[in-house]
Amino acid sequence: MPKASLEAVQAFLPKESQPWKLRWAEDFQGIPDATKREAAKLLGMRPEDISLTATTSSGLQVIAQGFPWESGDEVLAPLGEFPSNVWPWKALAARGVSFREVPLWEGHKSGVEAWNSSPPPPEADAETRLLDAITDQTRVLALSWVRFQDGLKLDLPWLGSACRERGVHLVVDGIQAVGTHKPDLTGVSAFATGGHKGLLAPQGLGFLWTDAEFRALLAPVGTWLSVEDGTNFARPSTDFQRDWLADGHRLEPGSPSLLACVALKASLACLNGAEDGAIEPHVQSLQGSLLEAISGDPTWGMEAARLQGLREEDRLGPFLSFHHQGRGPEFLNDLLQKGFSRGIYASVREGYLRIAFHGMHTEADVDRVAAWIIG
């Protein structure tokens, strides 16, 4: 978390212990509204299309539960999505909605076979495979903008436009890239994220962006804040003759955590304060330096070349996913532990060592990471 976010939480905490000091317009309404404005600014979209949600999962659940499904409908997804983008759709089985996964490249595997998967090559044509898999039953294509294990970044405007042409809704789990990369939401119906990765906020609050026409299709979540005049106490709260709100409130869960909002708001403001679009090339440049530094390494040279190819094709998000190349979990975990002992915190998922960069990292960090990897 940025220092500014920690300070914002500290400044707000006394109000939580003396809640009579909370002001209605300025705090209860003003803080969430300002958080949404920052979120909208980050995406380059409208604040009224933002809903504050606890997590990525809860944003996706709102869509899964609210969409007007008919029995026989299908949700399509890339093979091996993070479970947040699988269980909300699988939970619809009892309503006759099926969930189908599409391998994105030759040799792509997941589940119990995940460690035996080959990694994505630079020439992977994941988008064409996904679009070719659409059938007359497909209502939603649900995918991660950047995949959690192999780090492949999918082309949102290409998929969004093609989905629109086919009458399919593109629903995006954006958590692995938002904050470092700016999404182009052309043709996208929904974009969900938690706040605790690239958005640099604590766990427990994120947001969901929805296209206004798509949102109108969704059943409202049904809370006292998702109807007109919900906070107008001059009108009896028990007057239930009200319209649902059309904006992002329609999909929100009730009273927001103001404490989480002040942190997310400050983190988003910090990201928005960076020169427009400056974080992404900075991250790409650090990635390039790391790959260059280890290109001659006998263990990692081949992976560095594959990742360099993906980087040149603009296929990477904020992290480099080094495939284990048959070396197995013990090898990667051993390396990970050696990193921890040097104060380098990377992670291992499904056969990949993930090394992430953000705006705060420097070339000096790259040198430390390279020295660790090369050993």
Ligand SMILES: Cc1ncc(COP(=O)(O)O)c(C=O)c1O
């Ligand atoms: C692609 C992806 N989606 C979602 C999540 C997290 O989901 P949630 O915000 O629901 O905890 C993660 C990782 O934690 C992830 O890698």
